[in-house]
Amino acid sequence: MSATLSGLIRDLGAARPAAPAVSTGGQTVTFGRLDERSSRVAQALLQAGVGPQDRIAVLDKNAPTFYEVTFGAAKVGAVTVGLNFRLATPEIAAIVADARPRVVVVAPEFRALLADVGPDGPRVVQLGEEYEAWLAAAPAEDPGAEADPDDVVLQLYSSGTTGRPKGAMLTSANLLFTPRMGREFYGMGPETVNLVPSPLFHIGGIGYSLTAMGLGGHTVLVRDVDPAGVLALIERHRVTHTFLVPAVVQMLAESPALPGTDLSSLRRIAYGGAPMGETQLLKAMALLGCDFMGVYGMTETAGSVTALAPDDHDPRGPRAALLRSVGRPLPWLDLRVVDPTTGEDAPVGGVGEIWVRSGQNTVGYWGLPELTAETLVEGGWLRTGDAAYLDDEGYVYMHDRMKDMVVSGGENIYPAEVENVLYAHPEVLEVAVIGVPSDRWGETVKAVVVPRPGAALDADDLIAFARERLAHYKCPTTVDFAGELPRNASGKVLKKVLREPFWAGVGRKVN
Template sequence: MSTLGGMLTDLVALGPERPALTCDDVTLSFGELDARANRVAHALRRHGLVPGDRVGVLSRNRPEYVELLFGAARAGVVLVGLNWRLAPPEIAAVLDNAGPRLVLAGTAEQGLVPDGVEVVDLDTGYEKWIADEPATSPDVLVAPGDVVLQLYSSGTTGVPKGARLTHANLAFTPRMGREFYAMGPDSVNLVPSPQFHIGGIGYGLTTLGQGGHTILVAAVDPADMLRLIERYRVTHSFLVPSVVQMLLSAPEIDRTDLSSLELIAYGGAPMTEALLRRAMDRLGCGFLGVYGMTETAGTVVSLAPGDHDPGGPRAGLLRSVGKALPWHDVAVFDPLTDEPSPPGQVGEIRVRSGQNMAGYWRRDDETAATLSGDGWLRTGDAAYTDDEGYLFLHDRIKDMVISGGENVYPAEVENALASHPGVAEVAVIGVPSPRWGETVKALVVRNPGEDPSPEELVAHARERLARYKCPTSVDFVDELPRNASGKVLKKVLREPYWPDAAPVR
């Protein structure tokens, strides 16, 4: 495909009656999706939007989101995904940066939109908005290098930034689905991740781009997701670790037919070995580890199903996120010297790829700090490679704990603690220490029926890690705060322990 609009045209040619999207048990065919996307494109033009303008969408997962993406693509307009989980002041800040001419919002989300912004209600006004528009494609010249999607980074370390993704960036996604997810026109893909996130709207193009069937999940409910897997014979899904945990803990899993599952991709946050082993055993399908980010339009590194070998001679690879996909250059650099790091040495992951974003919208300084002149994108993630080129993710560089001059990577400590049977979830942060500057604290969600003591968990960690890496204190919590993509909000966890501000690196 050269543009999203062209991709949809090609998919309709495969069979306009084929199911494209299902949500809340209502199905839209590829022919219907094509016609409705064209009506959206004409509605945007009638509303005065011209190529390069922004249109915002603020809603939970729904087919209209996909209609708006393809309609905007054919009109040359940029679709801006808005996070409905943000507070009104945060939404206002994003809208101030994005500057959309129009926002389409669900009824439940309209209260987040500040006064003065024009809104079309997706629940009560959308059908009327597109009803009288023609179902033919508009006469708008769209090029592969044009920006079509603007998604805001999750903001775990600061103000969200709008990553500008082009048609050419997203053109790799169907190839990814075909070559690495082993998807085809008969695949059925369950998409629970929010569509304002690359793991939702971007990942959703993997099966859609093969002419397969995509099942959108409006709200993450493990019992309903298990029902959908059985009813629609779901073959694929991408799940963040917290959702994997929810599915495995759902009582309904023992009476659900999971035999259709072929492959589960996982990522978005570190997956502990203990959880991964449980998931592989219970779900009985292949697993694909993925690593990527909004700024890279999705996956750039994957751990192939064949590299998942619990209990085997290569079991250590379960701690890896895998190897770079063949159309990317992925390397680890020393962030201080800008020189490549040798195998085994922790540095910053950098990516050079046709998937790299065009830059942040209206944030030139942040763009310059992220995209180098020679094509490398600085991810801000810490990792090392082994001698075979497998990438082992440690954590965000800014989440690293520096205790007594030693670098401690939270993911390593979390992995050790998660192997204790009393630990359901764990997050590790740095807290102030008069002696060491920072020291390691673990925040733990207990497994039901288990009651480990802090001393027991510290001892468990010391059996597996150097003493300086181990927590000096453990607090128990009911749940860990997460953003929409499932990542633990380390910034929120640190706030109570740093009266002024957590250290900035």
């Protein structure tokens, strides 16, 4: 397999020119066509004066265009920046100002999001007639530049809603571990049909999709996540694999369209990106009828670094507790759990911060040397900011983001543990646990709960339910009810947004 993104599409275009590469909205692009159109993008970029390590941005929902631009930019040594179409106009402007792309390719429906980009900003090419004319004016000849595997090819931004944008830079060498992941852990190959609902501006979209695409498999993109529509795509395209965040797994399991959908082609669902409650997981396993595999990773590691194999998903077996794990580290990387107070490896069962050493690790954050130095530390380790512990077999059990930990009366409380208990309540649809100010304890636990339709949940009853199953100091002291939880593009609950009203003026950072 090629060591660069540009080499990858060249090889696939030559070896599998007529095979389907990517489909969406009734359109299918073959590998040969994708190779040709990416060469036109490369030539158009050269005509626009784009050179090595210049940035090119894409603002659109999932579409083959993202791959055309990404592979085309790679063919001239440029870097693709994925823009989150869910952001507000000022947020888009902040990322454009930070990344300084030479060209932005934008869908017509999102053109207005570039309104705050100044007159001296990038050239804007609108998808549709303008984009097609831009490509038609360029020759379909590969410029033939040879990239270095360690050159940056992708820049992905954190999806937070405040603060300075943070662009993680990923190289071909980082990203091309994903086809290996596809082959060795997903059981993928050229015959795979891989459904990608996560947005391509996120590692769960572009990174995950390379698992099958990098092996010559067929990628089916989801432009809008609607449970009935996703189920219909699985049936229509005979999808074999997919990666879903827990919120989407739950949507599919509870969709009225599920009983009438043929899912017999579906071999494996990978899940991750946010905590998956055991109750949710068991229900999905029973209803969706395929193998499940848990994964853990992040943008800065170019995707997954652990996997909980399907064989470890045995709710009735002697090791049923493994369902609470995100699996073991992948064999080509090192993983530690570091005690934040001592800087040493935490003992078995001791909670600490996950550190990863791998060829997948980002080379740093664009324009943020201090943050890069804080994240990438001596010895080649990347500090993830995620809290977890290891068991004696090396399985990783997540607790939370370190910054989401609640410290109440000197006791460390990990929200994921509390959420897992509350998810077991039959009338709880979704829950997020946060820390809020307490005059007595410094902070205390609050649960924000989305009830199931028609449920008559009572806060006191829910607190009592938790107290029957957890130490009292870990349990919510208050419960708020909501119609939905705020989420980012990857499906993670934005706990910062939930915390902000309670900590405003208190003097604690809520990021």
